[in-house]
Structures are given as structure tokens and as C-alpha cells.
Amino acid sequence: MKQDSEDKLAHVLEALENPSSFTQEELKSLFSDKECLRYARTILYAKESLARQQIPQPDIDKEWRTFECHHKKTSIIPIIIGLAIASCIALFFIFSLSKEVEGGLRVFEATQTVQIVKEETVNGMTTVYVPRGMQKRLELPDGTCVTLNAESQLTYETSQFGQNERKVILQGEALFDVAKDSLRPFIVQSSKLSTKALGTVFNVKDYSTEEMKITLLSGSLKITSQQKTDSVFIHPGEQAILTNQQELRTVKIPQTEDITSWAEGNFYFDNQTLVEILCELGRWYNVSVIFKSKDCMNTRLHFKAFRNESLASVVELLNYVSKNPVVLEDRTIIVGK
Template identity: 60%
Template structure:
């Protein structure tokens, strides 16, 4: 009766012979196993030894079929030795698998869910979800207006809002026009920041694919890092940025229209990386973003387009200024050849 070791090695052989019959997650799980990785490394070492001895490679199809027939009747130990002996054959599959698995970098994933605006109230908690490719302006109980960008969520407690303070939680991006109330400060909580204001207009951007940013258009506000409690007061035209190492810094923003352009139905990118630009397009058009050439991810571009344009038209414009070719394949934007 075939034991578990035999089954595991047969699975490795099948993966090497026909990687397309496995999903990417299955391949990743198989080759992340330490024992399987040990076998793969042994094959690589055997290949190097054979190459140093200038031994010609066997005829692949014939030798591979012979090997598969032999291993069915032998023990696990002999199967392992057979794997090493067949290095010239299996190495080709390993290299092809490794190349296909590691070559492309997907930095944004298209969603298969139905994209609809949702608003629910449960036990006093109001939750408003804006899907990809949409925006919506809402009015809070105090008269404050919030315009939510694509893939954003706003939550607040209707039963407590305005009694001690006016607190909301945002995930994504929102443009706030806050009604002034000196007795009840307005507090916006995100995953990493807390923003406290009285009456002001500001934009908060809190997507997982980039740094968190709060940009002040008018009034004044205080931003606090929830990680280390650093605080920062900013003036109109300034931006509080939470860096990747969780430190707050102030940046002077000469063109606030670049920050709020989404509110006016535009894409406006001022010296931003190609990765940031394409993630924004992915969020609006609900497509994946894949880099075949990772070196181009940090290329910086100045770019403007309208959000009601077809994605193909915007990609065509990008190709005029991008160093690497950009194409659309099914539901993905792909950079590089």
C-alpha cells in the first residue's frame, strides 16, 4: 500500500511535470514545505554536478517515461535517488515553475464581488460602503458632508454622534466639510491615524497600498499617530503623512487640487510612482495590476485624465509617457514584456 511519503513525492513529480494542473496557491504550499524544498535543492545540486562533468542531457520524453515507470515499483528511498538521477529532466520543470511563479508581481487584485453601494444600520452603528468605481456624498446628522471615494467605508454610532463628540471611522478616502461646533469636536479615526478638528475642510486618504495622508484645505486640525502617539498640527495647504515606519511628517502641498481632483471626477498624479498610479486605476476600474518589470514600479510620472474615460484610452495615454509598455489583458493591467 502506498504510504504518505510516496504520495508526496508523486505529487512533486506531477507538479514538476505539469505545473499548470495546480493552482498558484497549491504550488506555493507544495514548494514551501521544507522536505519538498530539500528534494528540489538536491536535484539542483545533482544538475550542477552533471554539468561540471559535461555529461550530455538525456532525451527528455524517453527518459522521463522510463523514470515514471520505474518509480511506481520502488521504495521511497529509491524514488528519491531516482529523482536525483533524473535531475536533467526535472530541473527544467523546476526552473520553469520558479520563473513563472516569481517573475510577475501582482500589486493590486481585481474583485469578483458585485460592486454596489451599501448602507446598513445595526444597533445604532451606521456603515456606508462605497465599492470600486463609484463615489458618493453623504450628510451626517450635524450637517457635515463627506464625499467618499471608491473602495471606502464610513462608520459612526448614530445614538452617540454629537453628544460628547462627533466621531466617525473611515477606511479608504474621504473629503470632509465639517460644520463648526466648538462644544463637540469632530474626530476621524482611521486604521493608523486620529484627526481632530472643530470646523474645517480636509481630505483623508487611508488605503493599504500606500502611506496614510491627511491634507488640510481650510481651518486647522491635529493629527495623531495611533502607533506611537506622535501628534502634528497642520495649516491649510499642508499634508500630514504617516510614513511606512509610523512617523508623522508635514509636507507643504502647493497644489491642493491634485489631492481633491478625484472629487471633481479626475485622475491627477503629480510626480507619483507608476505603482501608485496603476493601483488608483485598479481601484476605479476594478482590475488587477501586474508588473513583469519590477524596476519600473518607482518610475515617477505627471499624468491627468478623466474618470469617465474608458480604461483603454487612459492606458493608451500612459504608454506615451511610460518607459515600459502597458497593456490590458482580460481584467488586468500588465507592465513590461
């Protein structure tokens, strides 16, 4: 009997760690067992509790009151909006970019434009644009390899690149494997930070829906704020974050798998908020995301899936590990009751 319970616990742990390794029928069978379901809920509650203890919490009520003040109507609809707990999620971005809709808040919006990879050269500058739902790997003239994530853009000087400096301008997210050159540093210019490297591997994430993050896998980086004079040096396994107050801070990353898994065709979310997860899904599948409950956005999950799976399959997997119902309606993901 004890062995049977241990086996069930082992299966639940594996399902929560890597749900995409199970078939839909296997997951349904596993979580139809009351004991397995109890194990799963206990594990998820423990993870969320631990996250709340380890991560400083913002003043959610204050931010919510600020949002309400800017979104008053003559007929007030009781809308409960969620905010992410983590320091890595910028509440300012969530509220300023969200749109109030009937019964909830739209935190991500689908676009109607044609989604194609574009590469063009204008006035000596080459720009590569990767739309939602796609990624592209390219090699720069100096041998540096760049993998661009969905909804990202990279610009560099076409003929003069590498002669005096190696500089690129990035919007979105990219993984850089920089060719070594001790005489000419490699510079990534993003919206608010400048990153300088010689020969190294690092990931830059600069989307408007969240705080900017630069994660170093190997080598070393110097990161400088464009709006302030502060700069930081980071080492492998560290991440630089630009806060809402435009201050640079560094944190240790226990593992970088979740940071770079996108480049290998995977979704990997390790103790990340539901709003982060769903904005990422919205960007990849080009769908809108609406939260109906304030508490929904606070939830933290560990979740894995393959990017080549259908959105319906990913949402179904997500529902096995999420306490909050996630529903797909046409081109919109709706979260909460």
C-alpha cells in the same frame, strides 16, 4: 522654422499636462512627429531626474533581497519586481500585499464580488460602504459633507451623533467639509491615526497599498498616532504622512489639486510613481495590476484623465506619456516588457 518648433513644444507640453483634452487621433498625430516625440521624452526624463534629486530614495536592493528571501521556490523564475522611489510609497505595503505570479508581481488584484453601494444600521451604528469604481457624497446629521472614494467605508453612531462628540470611523479615502462647532470637535478615526477638527476641509487617504496621508485644505488639524504618543498640527497646504516606522511627519504640498481631484471625477497624478497610478486605476476599474520589470515601478509621471473614460482609453493615454509599455489584457493591466 523656430516658430514651428516652439508651437510643437507648446503642444507637447499641453499633451503631457492634460492628455484627456486631446482626441486619440490628435495624440497619435502629435507623437508620430519625431521632433514632438523627442521633446516629450526629454521632458519626462527631466521630471524623473528632478524627482530623484528632491526625494530621498529607499534601499531598493535591500528590500528586494528581503522579498526574495520570503518567496524562494525550488524552481526559481527570474522575476524582476519594481519598487516606488518616493517617500510617499511604503515599500513594506507593496511587498507584503503583492503576490508572485508567472513573469511578474501582482500589486493589485481584481475582486469578483458584486459592486454596489451599501448603507446599513446595526446596533445603532450606520455604515456606508462604497465599492470599487464608485464614489458617494453624503451629509452627516451635523451638516458635515463627506465624499467617499472607491473602496471606502464610513461608520458613525446613528442617533447619538453630535450630542456629545462627532466621531466617524473611516476605511479608505474621504474628503471632509466639516460643519463648524467650537464645542464639539469632529474626529476621524482611521486604522492608525486620529484626526481632530472643528470646522475645516481635509482629505484622509488610508488604503493598505500605501502610506497613510492626511491633507489639509483649510482650517487646522491635530493628528495623533494611535500606536505612539506623538501628534502633529498641520496647516492648509500641508500633509501628514504616517511612515513605515509609525512615525508622523509633515510635508508641504505645492498644490492640492491632485489630492482632491478624485472627488470631482478626475484622475490627477503630479509626479507620482507608476505603481501609485496603476493601483489607483485598479481600484477604480476593479482590475488586477502586474509589473514585469523592477525599474517600471520607479518611474514618475504627470498624468491626467477623466474617471468616466473607459479603461482602454485611459491606458492608451498613459502609453503616450510612459516610457514603459502598459497593456490591458482582459481584467489585468500588465506593465513592462
